[in-house]
Amino acid sequence: MSEHVTEIVVFTLLFAVVSGMGFVAARWRRPADLASLHEWGLGGRKFGSWITWFLVGGDLYTAYTFVAVPALLFGAGAMGFFAVPYTVIVYPMVFLFLIRLWSVSHVHGFVTPADFVRARFGSPTLALLVAITGIAATMPYIALQLVGIEAVLKAMGISGSGLLGDLPLIIAFAILAAYTYQSGLRAPALIAFVKDTLIYIVILVAILYIPARLGGWGSIFDAAEAKFAATPAPGDGIVLNENNQLQYITLAFGSAMALFLYPHSVTGVLAARSRDVIKRNMSALPAYSLLLGLIALLGFMAIAAGITPITTDGRADANTIVPRLFDAMFPDWFTGVAYAAIGIGALVPAAIMSIAAANLFTRNIYREYFRPDATDAQEASVSKLVSLLVKVGAVAVILLIDPQFSIDLQLIGGVIILQTLPAVALGLYTRWFHRHALIAGWAAGMAAGLLMLYNIANPATGQAHFGGSAFPLAKLGLDTRMTVYAGFLALLANLAVAALGTLLARAAKIDPGPDRTRPDDYTADEGDPRVHELDLKGGPAPTPSAGG
Amino acid sequence: MTTTGSGTPGAPPPPRRDRSPWNWLLLLPIIVPLVPVLFNGVDPRLGGFPRFYWLQLAFILLGVVSTTIVYRMTRRRPGDRKGSHE
Numbered sequence: 001m002s003e004h005v006t007e008i009v010v011f012t013l014l015f016a017v018v019s020g021m022g023f024v025a026a027r028w029r030r031p032a033d034l035a036s037l038h039e040w041g042l043g044g045r046k047f048g049s050w051i052t053w054f055l056v057g058g059d060l061y062t063a064y065t066f067v068a069v070p071a072l073l074f075g076a077g078a079m080g081f082f083a084v085p086y087t088v089i090v091y092p093m094v095f096l097f098l099i100r101l102w103s104v105s106h107v108h109g110f111v112t113p114a115d116f117v118r119a120r121f122g123s124p125t126l127a128l129l130v131a132i133t134g135i136a137a138t139m140p141y142i143a144l145q146l147v148g149i150e151a152v153l154k155a156m157g158i159s160g161s162g163l164l165g166d167l168p169l170i171i172a173f174a175i176l177a178a179y180t181y182q183s184g185l186r187a188p189a190l191i192a193f194v195k196d197t198l199i200y201i202v203i204l205v206a207i208l209y210i211p212a213r214l215g216g217w218g219s220i221f222d223a224a225e226a227k228f229a230a231t232p233a234p235g236d237g238i239v240l241n242e243n244n245q246l247q248y249i250t251l252a253f254g255s256a257m258a259l260f261l262y263p264h265s266v267t268g269v270l271a272a273r274s275r276d277v278i279k280r281n282m283s284a285l286p287a288y289s290l291l292l293g294l295i296a297l298l299g300f301m302a303i304a305a306g307i308t309p310i311t312t313d314g315r316a317d318a319n320t321i322v323p324r325l326f327d328a329m330f331p332d333w334f335t336g337v338a339y340a341a342i343g344i345g346a347l348v349p350a351a352i353m354s355i356a357a358a359n360l361f362t363r364n365i366y367r368e369y370f371r372p373d374a375t376d377a378q379e380a381s382v383s384k385l386v387s388l389l390v391k392v393g394a395v396a397v398i399l400l401i402d403p404q405f406s407i408d409l410q411l412i413g414g415v416i417i418l419q420t421l422p423a424v425a426l427g428l429y430t431r432w433f434h435r436h437a438l439i440a441g442w443a444a445g446m447a448a449g450l451l452m453l454y455n456i457a458n459p460a461t462g463q464a465h466f467g468g469s470a471f472p473l474a475k476l477g478l479d480t481r482m483t484v485y486a487g488f489l490a491l492l493a494n495l496a497v498a499a500l501g502t503l504l505a506r507a508a509k510i511d512p513g514p515d516r517t518r519p520d521d522y523t524a525d526e527g528d529p530r531v532h533e534l535d536l537k538g539g540p541a542p543t544p545s546a547g548g
Numbered sequence: 549m550t551t552t553g554s555g556t557p558g559a560p561p562p563p564r565r566d567r568s569p570w571n572w573l574l575l576l577p578i579i580v581p582l583v584p585v586l587f588n589g590v591d592p593r594l595g596g597f598p599r600f601y602w603l604q605l606a607f608i609l610l611g612v613v614s615t616t617i618v619y620r621m622t623r624r625r626p627g628d629r630k631g632s633h634e
Contacts, residue, residue, distance in 0.1 A: 084604045085581035088611045092574035095615055217596030239600045240588050249582040276623065283615040286608045293605045 004156045007327075010336025011156065011343065014198070015172070018191050018344050022179030022351075025190040036376035037111045040184035041359045041383055042271045045106070049277050049284075051189055055352075056268040056281060057288045058192030060087075060259065062141075063148030063346035066199070066295055071309075071318040073299030077228050077236045079244055081296055082252045087289040090256040091282040098260055098269045099278050100428040100522040105270050107521045112356070113266050113424045114364040120427050122513030123435040124368055129442055130420045131364035134263040137417040138357045140409030141262070142394040145346040145353075146173065147319060147407070150398070152339045154310050155323030166399050172343070173350075177391045180351045181384050185271055188351040195348050198341035200291065202326075206301075206338075207294045210329050214304045220297070223304035238300075243481045247470045250485035257421055258414045258487065263356035264349065274526035298322050305329065350391070358386035408466040412453055415469070415487035419445035422498045428522065435513050437501025445494025452486040570621040577611035 029046070031039045038045055047055060065083070072080025101116060110116050114134065118127035146169060153168050179187045211217050221238060228236040235241070240248055259265055272278050302321045305328060310320040326338045362383040367374045374382070397405070423438045433441075455475060458467025470483035505512070580586070581604065590598040597605075 078600060081601065081604065085607065088581045088604075088607050089578045091611055091615055092577050095574055095618065096571065218593070219596075221596060221598055221601075238598060239590060240584060245584040245588065249584060253582060279615075279619040279623070283612050283619055286612050286615075289608045289611075290605065293601075293608070297601070 004158075004332075006332035007156050007336040007339060008158065010333055011152075011340045014194075014337065014340035015343060018194050018347070019175045019179065021190050021194065022176075022187040022347075023182060025179070025186040026183035028183075028186050028190055034184065035380045037359055037362065037379050037383055038109070038376075040380045041111055041355055042267065043185040043189055045271055046273050047189065047271045047277070048273055049280050052268070052272045052277050052281050053284050054192040054196050055185075055189045055271065055348075056265070057285055058188065058195050058345075058348040059264055059268045059352045060285075060349075061288050061292055061345075062145060062349040063342050064141075064144040065292065066342055066345060067148050067151045067319045067322050068144075069292065069296045070299035070302065070322050073224075073296050074302050074321050075236075075299075075318055076233075077224065077238050078240050079235065079248060080299065081293075082248050082255070083296055084289060084293045085249070085252040086255045086259070087292055088286065089253065090259050091285055093256055094260050094269070095279065095282045097425045097428055098266070099275055101266065101424075102269055102272065102275060102278055103524040104428070104517055104521045106526075107524045108517070111270070112263060112360045112363050113261070113420070114360060117423045117427060118364070118368075119516040120431065121423065121433075121435040121438065122515065123439070126423055126435050126439055126442075127364050128368065129439065130423055131360040133416050133420050133442075133446075134360050135357045137413035138263055138353050139390065139393060140397070140413050141264075142350050142353045142357075142390065143397045144407065144410050145350040146394060146398045148346040149343050151317065151319040152323050152342050154312070154317065154320055155327055156339065169398070170395060172347075173391055173395050176347050176350060177354075177388050180354060180387055180391075184384075185267070185352065185355055188348045188355075189271075191344065191351075192348045195341065195344045198337060199345060202334075202338045202341045203291055203295055205334070206298065206326070206329075210298075210301050210305075210325070213329060214301060220300050220304040224300040227303050244470070244483060247483040247485055250488040251469065254418060254485045254488040254491065255414060257425070257491075258418045261417050261420050261424055263360055264353040267352055267356040267359070276525075295322075298325060301325060350394070354387040354390045354394075355383070357390050358383040361386045411466065411469055412450070415449040415453060415490055416446055418487045418491045419449065419494050421491060422495060431512075431515055432502065433498055434502040434505035434510065436510060437498045437505050440501045441494040441496075441498025444497040445490045448493040449486055449490030452489060456486065568618075568622045570618045573614050573618050577607065577614045580610060581607045 026034065029044065031044050034040055069080055069083045072083075074080075101113070104110065104116060108115075108119060110119070112131065112134070114127040114131040117130045118124060121127075149172055150169060158168055183190075211220060214220055214223075225238050228238060235244055269278060272281070299321065302325045305325060307321050307324045307328060309316040309318050310324065311317070323339060323342070326335045330338065362379050366382050367379065371378065397409075419442050422433060422441055426433065452471045453469070454465050456467050456469070456471055457464050469486050471486040471489060473480050473482050473484055587600050587603040587607075589600065592599060594602040
């Protein structure tokens with residue numbers, strides 16, 4: 001531990017500064033009243049281009065991404081680079097879908113994607129399913145942020161075993177929980193500035209400095225190629241082989257669709273001020289994808305530098321290779337900065353995710369089933385409380401259960417959140433699907449997805465089930481060694497059932513339910529008289545038109 | 549911004565559409581990164597980077613250019629729809 005003193009001091013200092021900012025954030029752009037979900041949960045819905053860029057960027061590119069993607073490249077090579085096409089294709093898709101969600105949410109005062117589904121398809125059951133799916137998919141994602149912090153703490157030698165060893169992690173999350181409770185979405189929005197600035201500095205330095213020390217990019221790739229050539233595993237290498245190409249593209253495509261269905265990305269988008277802010281961000285956010293691509297290559301740098309992961313209890317933790325690489329390459333004080341960047345990087349998404357999960361609970365479970373007449377202030381206080389519970393749950397999952405379990409759960413999370421695509425994303429364009437058929441499709445997709453994941457083994461980690469997301473097509477009786485992303489197949493099953501069910505329901509003339517939205521709700525924008533007017537009537541926050 | 553109809557409260561807002569032929573351009577950065585034949589190879593290298601890596605990083609630029617063009621071409625300009633109304 002003693003050799004890490006400088007790192008620990010720098011890390012603690014930066015962490016303390018950021019935590020202070022989190023508490024002060026409640027006073028930033030202070031509204032008359034913070035006691036509504038529009039203010040606490042969506043920051044007043046008035047964030048401009050810059051704040052949205054930092055917020056959504058800080059939200060989507062999590063600490064876990066920063067340690068896990070390089071770890072994937074370190075372990076498997078090219079396959080791990082799927083994160084790059086994934087984050088390229090997500091923005092045009094957001095451009096096409098979420099922008100309509102923003103408009104319709106603005107007109108009706110929706111806070112969650114399930115609010116939209118409730119109004120669009122007139123089905124509380126379908127909305128409940130969307131909400132539960134969202135919460136279930138988000139919880140392990142929050143837990144994974146802890147895995148990111150833990151990797152850094154391990155590298156500094158201050159995360160041992162036993163309760164005392166877990167104390168730093170508990171403290172970090174307690175601070176996070178406290179300021180999220182107090183400041184709502186304003187806290188991560190303000191912290192995101194610091195987090196992203198630190199990350200950009202660290203990565204720019206890393207990609208200029210480390211390759212220079214390792215003899216240039218060419219030799220880094222050569223080292224990686226040599227490592228994969230020497231392993232017996234058939235799936236690794238610095239390019240794809242014929243068996244994992246389909247997995248690569250379906251994983252990138254499926255992950256991109258899942259990403260914008262996650263409640264926390266919706267929260268970030270809904271907090272924006274206008275359609276223009278979102279559109280402009282879709283061309284500016286890929287700066288983070290470039291960053292992610294370069295971060296991914298840290299995995300190969302670690303190979304070239306001969307880094308080995310930290311082993312605890314006889315098991316190597318691949319997530320520690322990036323912290324270890326920094327430790328080996330940088331002077332101590334800068335390693336401290338880099339560690340702080342990862343640690344703080346975990347706080348922003350964890351805060352937004354817990355807010356998003358809490359909002360889902362409040363709007364689509366509490367208000368729908370327990371207190372239909374809940375006031376805005378009651379909604380806000382329930383959400384605040386739930387955001388605390390969600391974080392306690394995440395800490396408990398990490399500390400009490402094997403962290404590997406939360407990684408498996410997150411894998412499942414991506415697959416199940418995809419099953420809300422027909423109702424949420426396609427629902428933004430068409431009312432063709434019948435509400436009962438969407439429920440049936442959801443059930444079919446969930447069942448198919450879970451069944452496939454259950455049947456994926458991973459010999460490398462010794463898991464017989466839930467060993468990854470690459471489903472071998474051979475299990476479907478096809479004579480091939482190709483694999484495909486399980487979530488993608490599950491979504492196809494979902495869509496097939498939903499389409500077939502809709503045809504049946506229409507033939508049987510079953511009541512399709514009311515649609516409370518109108519076609520031009522989907523294109524409404526800031527400054528429209530109707531947006532304004534409905535906000536005053538239906539929404540708790542009398543939103544002054546910021547564009548005026 | 550455009551506060552058309554502020555003088556006539558209750559009047560239906562002018563119909564607005566978000567359909568535009570420019571939106572088709574968004575398919576380009578969705579489809580191109582999903583064609584492995586383009587990028588799945590080592591040669592030619594660029595600055596030490598195998599094609600697999602530099603070309604996929606270049607796709608980010610493709611995404612930026614496409615979304616920027618669509619944004620600029622579909623942006624609502626002040627007075628855009630107003631003109632037909634006044």
